[in-house]
Amino acid sequence: MAKHSLIALVEDRPGVLNRVASLFRRRGFNIESIAVGHSETPGLSRMTIVVDGTATSVEQVRKQLDKLIDVVKVTDITEDGLVARELALFKVKSTSATRSEILQIVDIFRANIVDVASDSMMVEVTGDEDKVDSLFRLLKGFGIREVARTGRIAMARGAGGPIVVEEKPKRARPKRVKGAEEISNL
Amino acid sequence: MKLNGAQILCESLLKEGVEVMFGIPGGAVIPFYDVLPEYPKLRHILTRHEQGAVHAAEGYARALGKVGVCVATSGPGATNLVTGIASAYLDSSPMVALTGQVARPSIGKDAFQEIDITGITLPITKHNYLVTAAADMAGVVREAFHIARTGRPGPVLIDIPRDVFIEEAEFRYPDKVNLRGYKPTIQGHPAQIKKAANLINEACRPLIIAGRGVLISRASAHLKELAEKAQIPVITTLLGIGSFPESHILSLGMLGMHGMAYANMAVNAADLIIAIGMRFDDRATAKVSSFAAHAKVIHIDVDPAEIGKNVKVDVPIVGDVGAVLQVLNRDITPKNHVEWVSQLDEWRRDHPSTVIRETDDLIPQYVVRQIYEVTKGDAIIVSGVGQNQMWAAQYFEYNRPNTWISSGGLGPMGFELPAAMGAKVACPEETVWCIAGDGGFQMTIQELATIEQEKLAVKIAIINNRFLGMVRQWQELFYERRYVATPLSGPDFVKVADAYGIAGLRVTDKVMVTSAIETAMEHQGPFLIDFQVEPEENVYPMVPPGAAIHEILEEPRKEARVV
Structure with missing residues (x-):
């Protein structure tokens, strides 16, 4: 079992999210997160779906997804070396005594304060799940009132895109750039 | 406009x-x-x-x-x-x-x-x-x-x-469809086909399993060419019946839970399975982990999601069955598998799965066989779901594509009468026999009115055993004969037919079977026969649920082995 990031390019039509979500349910998968937004092609949306599963079972669900008429292309980019990000908002309890400590932590994580009230602050953070999780753990001590996370969006590294909309004889595989470290981990 | x-x-x-x-x-x-x-x-x-x-x-x-x-x-x-x-x-x-x-x-x-x-x-x-x-x-x-x-x-x-x-x-009708998310693969990958050909050419005990994909792709001729060229025995799935003539010397009939014993044994003994347009359904494979344990598997299917879904595949080929077979057949070298074929013949002799036991009782297997005899096999058979379906699959010999219509995947009782009606509308020149169970028939019995109104000459054989037969069989074999909710009273089907304006006959004795079928055939319009058969007849062979495909229950009675 491992976390897989599936990227689906889908027609931007009513009901498509339902079709995709229903397929995961039917095949017994729990979607850990799903993020949807516009893609580079007009009329197509891009979904990033994170699921837990064995390589073979995820491959089966990928193929089932590909069968949906409104799904143009699905790629499992887990193995390809990817950049994954999510955005989170935390509403943290704060007092005059704790405010500066919170600010320090936020600064270390290159996060931002986006709202301040008398007894709380709203923190905005971007990064991979690990980073968001660690900031959450650190802020938890101060008391967290509310959490909102977008779920993962992801993209394969390198020049090639994982997604080919028009049929080509060979599927373009994303090239993994050797030595490319995730420089913005924090 | x-x-x-x-x-x-x-x-x-x-x-x-x-x-x-x-x-x-x-x-x-x-x-x-x-x-x-x-x-x-x-x-x-x-x-x-x-x-x-x-x-x-x-x-x-x-x-x-x-x-x-x-x-x-x-x-x-x-x-x-x-x-x-x-x-x-x-x-x-x-x-x-x-x-x-x-x-x-x-x-x-x-x-x-x-x-x-x-x-x-x-x-x-x-x-x-x-x-x-x-x-x-x-x-x-x-x-x-x-x-x-x-x-x-x-x-x-x-x-x-x-x-x-x-x-x-x-109103302007578009002449082209442009669906960027839907482009089925038709041609198989040449390298994969080459690999498959090599495996076939090297195999000693190859076996073809033909499914409904062969019928959908109208590829029966290509299938026959492959089988004959390399002398490969062919078994079919329930829905693949008719894709390969059952009278053919290389035909081994149907596999699966109620498949021919020798077909199931062949699956277990084969060193190469060529699965064509089929999806390894659990009723076909029995216990999937021991299915074709000694074989490499080539899987040809138009749906990529079927590849590797249930069974591990060595050479997958995604494409239209006909298009793939056409290319594949060119790369096949003519071959004989004398030992393998004679081994299968021996099993066929020793395990005659569709021999009708000698008895004076009116048994369903005999009814189906007589429908075959009277029609000389020239009919479309539409079955219900359950025992009647299995007997209709086993005891009628299908030699033409699309002459066997049965709901295999879902298995909805009540399918038979309306589906037979549809088949008759589609092929008014063909003889259409609806083989129904008395349970399923009562689920869509109202379509007798449609048949009468549209003057559709559907011939109906009700295998009336006064039980929900397949469930009763499971209760007998696996639930110590506790027949809960399976005994079934029905109406007088001949009177019901009469009320709908349809002619009918009741058959209670074996000697009446043939003449009743002949009467139905001679009758101009629709005709119903209520065959009141032995109530506790079972469908054999049977692979019990959860067992491996070669662990077959054959008909236990001594008289079953009539030489």
Whole structure:
């Protein structure tokens, strides 16, 4: 079992999210997160779906997804070396005594304060799940009132895109750039 | 040319070559029915229940290889289609289901007879549509038929709000479909085909398993060429029956839970399985982990999602069965597998799975065999689900494609009568026999009225054992004969037929069987025979649930072995 990031390019039509979500349910998968937004092609949306599963079972669900008429292309980019990000908002309890400590932590994580009230602050953070999780753990001590996370969006590294909309004889595989470290981990 | 939505729908159906629809009107579809008289080339057959309409559309589709069309109104009309749509989905039958919907302003208001049928049918259709403007109608119908009949066929539902039927729009039928998310692979990958050919050429005990994909792709001739060229024995799945002539010396009949013992033994002994247009259903494979344990597997299927779904495959080939076989056959070297074939012959001799035991009792196997004898095999057989289905599959010899129509994947009892009706509409020149159980027959018995009204000469054989037979068999074998809720009283079927204006006969004795079948055949119209058979007859061979495919229960009685 491992976390897989599936990227689906889908027609931007009513009901498509339902079709995709229903397929995961039917095949017994729990979607850990799903993020949807516009893609580079007009009329197509891009979904990033994170699921837990064995390589073979995820491959089966990928193929089932590909069968949906409104799904143009699905790629499992887990193995390809990817950049994954999510955005989170935390509403943290704060007092005059704790405010500066919170600010320090936020600064270390290159996060931002986006709202301040008398007894709380709203923190905005971007990064991979690990980073968001660690900031959450650190802020938890101060008391967290509310959490909102977008779920993962992801993209394969390198020049090639994982997604080919028009049929080509060979599927373009994303090239993994050797030595490319995730420089913005924090 | 400005037309209203209903007219656009009719024009579009004609463009798609539709000749017949099965359906029932209702509030939401009145505007559609209202324009039907303007289109005399569209024949509408009024069924007595929407389930009858949808099964009839599937029977029609399977007999002819054309898209079957059914129509229902919104709400209950639409939900009554669900069972038949699911059947078409699981058996990959091309179908377009048209449903009415409440008018657009009422959608989402829980209006009278409003139901979210596109939501309900999401997991059982290949695709579905809600038409939100008359201007979209032609394009949707074009796409729907394209999706239904290409690639791996399946049902497509089009939900049409009442006011869209009335709204006017310009009619222009699109000549091309452009679906960027739907481009089925037809040609197999040449390198994969090469690999498969090599495996076939090297194999000592190769075995072909042919499924419904062969029939859908109309590839029986290519299959025969492959089998004969390399002398490979052929077994079929339940739905693959008819794809390879059962009279052929290389035919081993059907595999699976009630397959021929020797076919199942062959699967276990083979060193190469060539699976063609089949999906390794659990009723075919039995315990999947020990299926074809000594064999490499080549899997040819048009649906990439079937590859590796149930069984690990060594050489997958995604493509249309016919297109793939055509290329593959060129790379096959002629070969004999004398040892292997004679081994199979020996098993066939020692385990005669379809020998009818000698008895004076009226047993169902004998009834089916006599239908075969009297029709000389020249008939379309439409079965129900359960014991009658298995006997009909086992004791009739199928030598032509599309002469066996049975719902294998879903297994809905009540399929037989309406599907036989659809098959007869599709092929009026053919003899159509509906082989029903007394349980299933009572689920769609009302279609006798449709058969009478449309003067459809369907011949009906009820295998009447006064039990829900297959469940009773499981209770006998695995639940210590606790017959809970399986004994079944039925009406006097001959009287029922008579009440519907259909001629019939009751057969209670073996000596009456042949003459009754002959009477039915000579009779001009529909005819029903109530065969009152031995109530506790079992279907053998049987692979018990959970057992491996070669762990076969054969008929236990001594008389079973008649040489």
